[in-house]
Amino acid sequence: MVVQTLTEKILEVNDLSVNYESSQGTVHALDSVSVTIEPHSLTAIVGESGSGKSTLGLAIIGLLPVPPAKSIVGKVLYKGVNLLELNKEEMRRYRGTEIAMIFQEPITSLNPVYKIGTQIEEAIAIRDSRNARKSANSEHSEIKSRDKREEIIASLKMVRIPDSESVADRYPFELSGGMRQRVMIAMALAQKPSLLLADEPTTALDVTTQAEVLRLMRNLMDEVDTSILLITHDLAVASQVADRIAVMYGGQVVEEAEVNELFSQPMHPYTNGLLSCIPAGSKKKARLKPIQGNVLDLRETYNYCKFAPRCPHVMDKCWKTKPDLQTLRAEHRVACYLYE
């Protein structure tokens, strides 16, 4: 394992742009996105459908389906290594044990014909074989099956799955959605990655289970040496567990700040819009305030601010050039002409 100093960032995305080829033209899914993730932190990427957040996650772990994805430009620096310059086999070595990912639909994300224990065992085996290759000596060539089984049970216990002994021998269809998502988390963390990407992990779950899984992820991050990148469309979800939040719109990061800072001093008009969308149940007769305007068409290239058509504070300048992401006070970045 690479020894890392406390100040070295886990992930640094620099000017990442991704284009998709579709039957109706080129879709600009990501437009010069830059984001960093500190060690031991939970960063949330928040955006509506089409904001590019899932694309960002898949691009980081190298699972973008290459047709239809057409061009991937920029840098994705993981512990200093640009992942975009690696070939397929080299990238594969990073998946699982360095960067892990869990996905949105837990119901279909586990292989239906293998037991839970078998699937976790596979993850562990990959980790062990990679560790054995790294440490040039092969002292632990035969890991006892009993130890393996214990580790599998332990990983299930870690995600607070009740009755882990029997769950390990069950098939995925015997578990509920929430349980399956926990298994996914267990399986991902069993490989001891430094970075865990979570793409809408709680969207398919009911509200109670959602809160439990989020809390679990937060607690685990403190127990295990992993940083988390949480991708979600729900600002409220992000606020429950994130240290930092990056708001995306139209394939760009429009605002990024520490969570309390973002909620107390939102700067970008889009962020403001999102915050007012969260229903405040205490007020009587409060109307929901949606963001006016229509969803962005990503097939177009924009030489101006993408949010301009919907912005309540739009100025002439906004229609002429695109605002860059600028750092204002205390690690708070915004891309908006209101602040230039």
Next chain:
Amino acid sequence: MKSNGSQESRRFLRLFLARNEARLGLSIVTVFLAISFVIAFTGKSLLPYNPIEQNVGPVLASPSAAHLFGTDNLGRDVFSRILFATPNDLLVSFIVITSSFAVGIVLGGIAGFWGGILDEILMRSTDVIFAIPALVLAMSIAVILGPGLVHMTYALMIIWWPPYARLARGEALQVSQRNFIEAAKTSGTSTLTILRRHLIPNILTSMLAYATLDIGTVVVVYAGLSYLGLSVQPPTPDWGSMVNAYQDYLVSAPWLPLVPAITIAAVVIGFSLLGNALRDALESQRIS
């Protein structure tokens, strides 16, 4: 609702015809259907030679300009015989498929929609019929009824309906359990209207694809029965019986048994391509 329907069907047809499979299959099928119609209306008159007349050319002549598929052991023109036999296979298939379709929809629709003991009876009867291969069952029935084109058609009609009943039942079951049936019922629509507006279109579309593919299967089974001598008797030509009659000449005049056999395969391939394309197109329409 109505205008949407015809718009959808036009769009569907356009997409469907754009596929290679559909065009190839449709061309093959059209050729054979055209031949059948012509023969049905004009009989032997438009054929190059009289298919039953012997010695219109030298015996066992190889294919040539005069005789496209050569002549057989009795000097009959093989090409004319093949053409003349075309309506047989196609007619039998269409009749069998149509009757199976009709019987299947009725039985399956009732069983699936009402469920209960009707459903059980249907399922068990189809299970029993499925257990006996079509060919063998048709053979047994043929032995009782005696040979002949009409008798073979009857035999096949008796045994061919179960898959259609099953399909119809499956669709009826799905539809009857869907929520909008409840909604329609509560709004006071009569059961008959429910059937007409929701059940029938669904069943028809999914069974249509299967039926097109199935035509090929009937052709093969019928050809097999004909090969075994259970259908038309000599000298009337029929593809299957021709193969049997000519197979001793496999070494000396290989085109004799091979041409009718390949013709059968060609018809089946045509309907298979058509049916495949239809099924794929219907599925993608269903998804969208």
Next chain:
Amino acid sequence: MNFATFILRRLGLAIFVLLGVAVITFTLSHLVSSDPLVAWLGRASGNPVLAAEYIQRYHLNDPLYVQFGYYLFALLHGDLGFSVFKGEPVSEALLQTLPFTLQIAFCAILLTLAIGIPLGVLAARYHHTVVDYSISGFYLAGIASPYFLLALFLLVILTYTFHLLPSGGAFSPGIREPYPITNFPLIDCLIEGRWSAFLDGVTHLIMPSLALALGIFGYITRVLRASILDVLHANYIRTARAKGVDETTLFFKHALRNASIPVVTLASIVVTWLVTGTLFVEVIFAYPGIGQYAVQALSNLDYPSLLAITLVLAVIIVLSNLTADVLYAVVNPEIRLR
């Protein structure tokens, strides 16, 4: 626990179906002619000794339901009537011919899998390329061709053009038939240690089995190809990639295992076509199996044989469906445990 009930239920259904088939053959036997004796004895019904014996044994003068009872009784005891043409009881004839057909069937299934599975994998791997389209064309031609076409085609090429394989029969003339120990001629050759006889039998086996396999493998290829393509888009494949699984393991351990499940459901179609095809293939290759027996019975109006063969084939199909159901439950844990 649920697995056992599953099998029991399937078994119950199988027995019910066989009963239904017996009803059908019984009905057919009475439709053959107004005299039920004809169904049992065919042309031998004129023979007073046999007639008296059969009337007495099966109570052919009693009402129908009684007759049916005795019919079932007879079936369970292996009495299927007497074949004048063969000059022996039908059960004897079946015992002699069935093993040959089973040999062909076994070999045909092996060939079908050997051709169908790799081609299905290839078609999926190179989908929508020339490879895929040629494979499609190949199997479509196979499925569409009537079995006698495939048989004749093979004969022309392998026997008459290249002189590679014999034209018919189970063994070459001059080879002594093996002593019936298991009743399976090829196995008996092996048991007797007659290696050359065994090889000879195998060369006679290849073409009939190949003819059948060429007509059936298409179903497997088509379903496998579609199934693999389906599975490769599944979410759990994405999860496996995210875990760092390599592409080979991904394909064989994760994708193929799931993709093969629908293929098992093809078993009943395969068996049905095998049974149908074997009739023609055995006639053309003069292979002394149940198919040839059936065709001979047909031309000789040998009713007892024909009806008995119908029953036996139904039994074979029901049994193989049962096996296929069990196999499916083994392969798909969801069926097993729900």
